[in-house]
Amino acid sequence: MNRQSCWWKAAVLLVFLSSSHAARILGVIPMPAKSHNIMFQSLMEELAARKHQVTVISYFPQETRRPNYTDIVLDNERLKGFGRRDFSVNDVFSFARLIMLWMMGIKFTAFTLEEPQVQELIQSKDQQFDLVITEAFFNEALFGFAHVFKAPLIVLCPFGGTHWMDFMVGNPSPFSYVPDLFLSYSDHMTFIERLHNTVLGVYALLGRALFYIPQQNAIMRKYFNRLESLPNLWELQYKTALFLANSHVSVSYPRPLVPNFIQVGGMHIKSPKKLPQDLQNYLDDAPDGVIYFSMGSAFHSVKFPEIKRRALLDTFSKLKQKVLWKWEDDNLPDQPPNLKISKWFPQADILAHPNIKLFITHGGLLSTLETIYHGVPIVGIPIFGDQHMNMVRAETAGYGILVEYGNLTSESLYWAVTEVLQQTRYRDNARRLSKIYRDQPESPMERAIYWVEYIHRHRGAPHLRSAALDLAWYQYFLLDVMAVILAVVISVVLFMYVLIKTVIRMLRSISATKARYPKQKIN
Incomplete structure (x- = not known):
């Protein structure tokens, strides 16, 4: 037998072994939010790069086509007329806000399941998947995919999770020191804060039991109607094999975790890429440094009312630093000479540049993780969601300052910006947390891939399941x-x-x- 023949047979054997361990994976993300999709798609693309067969149901198809990555694209036209209310920061103390999120989740879940291509997939008797991965964000009816295809269920949460999500895998979540997602409390709460946290937590659990889960259960039974033996959603949610949370102790608080609750915060972060030459020159030629300003993908800067926009421009015109502003229009009236605008910037690559002195942000979790990774201090202007809580944590950790949107004036913003630029403790704390974040045995993406493949290798890994799930509440x-x-x-x-x-x-x-x-x- 010649050497060439041996190499050929070895190559065939390797291909066979790699394909035999490849999983058929279905991913479902029903939220039409770019920030949610970034994390989810990063995982699915990496799984495809590891030779797994991936099918993804979402509003955002992949930009680079892969032979083992199939998109089922949801129809954006359905979203017209379904207006999303911008949650003000005052809403974080409103119990009604949970109901609004529940209603939004119910609507988006129904939009996903009634899509003709999705129904074709559900009704198909030829399709088979080894794993089902879906987002944990008010869409529990999608857990029906795991039952239809008799596949282990993996949920991916775009934030650190909530009390009721903890209960899905039996994760300890004491109200005494684990604050609710929508409350801007630390893990050292006063009596009043613990009372508020407990009342909101109990309210959420009762509301889910009496209103929300029955609604999601009805949706599941309506659209997964090919099966007569469909279990109740209460039973199905406790069969979650793996919970992946977009969190890390550098941006949250220490807490106990069961073995199948894995923190993969920042797994979307990649090694910095080379910047476009004009942007590279702009950043290099900045002896006093550069400030980067972006309000994320959900809130566009062009939506700022005139009085807020004027306050921002007035502040930037007083600074000696250059400013990059993600502005979703071709023109910005009264633009000062030290300000450069663009509809899009490579945010993570910009934050990696040594001349970036400050990041003015909305406080979204993805942006917070990126700024921690690169050790850049922040000034936050939270608008909705978990942004307010993230900025409270930034202040508590000493690497940022929160400017309330209602108090956004030229004076308040200028004070916050100059305070962070002039006081070295903010950058020192950001760099300290960056060291903590980077000090991990493997990257968050490698950890996520390992555990997804672990669930596949061990057929759902039931040995990781907490006995807490088999106990009645009492x-x-x-x-x-x-x-x-x-x-x-x-x-x-x-x-x-x-x-x-x-x-x-x-x-x-x-x-x-x-x-x-x-x-x-x-x-």
Whole structure:
């Protein structure tokens, strides 16, 4: 046998072995939000690069076509007329906000499942998948895909998760030191904050049980109608094999985690790419540094009212630093000479440049993770979602300043910007957290891929499942044990009370008898 023949057979064997371990993976992301898709698509593209067969249902098809990556693109036309209300930062204390998010999730979930291509996939008896990956964001009816295809369910959360998401995998989530996503509290809460956190948490759990889950369950039964044996959604959600959370201790707080709750915060971050030459020159030729300003993908800067835009321009015109502003228009009236605008900037690559001195941001989690990764301090102007909480954490950690949108003036913004630029502690803290974030045994993406493939290799890895999921709520909180202990204590106390009372009565009776019949003195 010649050497060429041996190499050829070895190559065939390697191809066979790699294909035999490749998984058929279905990914479903029903949110038409670019920031949600960035993280999700990063994972799916990497899985495709690892030779897995990937099918993705989303509003955002891949830009670079891959032979083992299939897009099922949802129809954006359905979203017209479905207006999204911009949540103000005051809404973080509103219980009604949860209901609004539930209603939004119910609508987007229905949009996804009624899509003709999606229904064709559901009704097909030829399609088969080894894993189902979906987003954990008010779309539990999509868990029906895992039951239809008899595949382990993996959920990917675009943030650190909520109390009810923790319960899906039996993750401990005490109200005493784990703040709710929508509350701007730290893990050291005052009594009032713990009370608020507990009330909101209980409200969310009861609301899910009485209103939200029944609605999602009805959607699941309506669109996964090919199966008569479809379980209840309460049962199905507890079959989650793996929970991937976009979090890390550098941007959140330490807490206990079960083995199948994995933190992969920042897995969308890649090594910096070379910047376009004009942008590279702009950043290089900045002796006083550059400030980068972007409000993310959900809120466009052109939506700023005139008074806010004027405050921003007035502030930038007073600075000696250059400013890059992601401005979604070709022109910006009264643009100062130190300001450069563009409809799009390669944000992560810009933050990697050594001349970036400050990042003015909306406080979104992806942007927060990127600024931590590159060690850049921030000034945040949160608008909605978890942005306010992220900026409170930035202030607590000492690498940023929060400027409330309602208090966004030339004076407040100029103070915040000059404070961060002049006080070295903000950059020092950002660099300290960057060291903490980077000090990981593997990259977040490698960790995510490992655990996804681990679930595939071990057929759902049921050995990772917490026994907490098999307990009734009163058993989980040991209410039955405490009730028995309380009953025993009360019984002992009552017994002792009756015994003591009986003894006292007997002693009194003896004393009364002695008093009535005193002993006669014997001479």
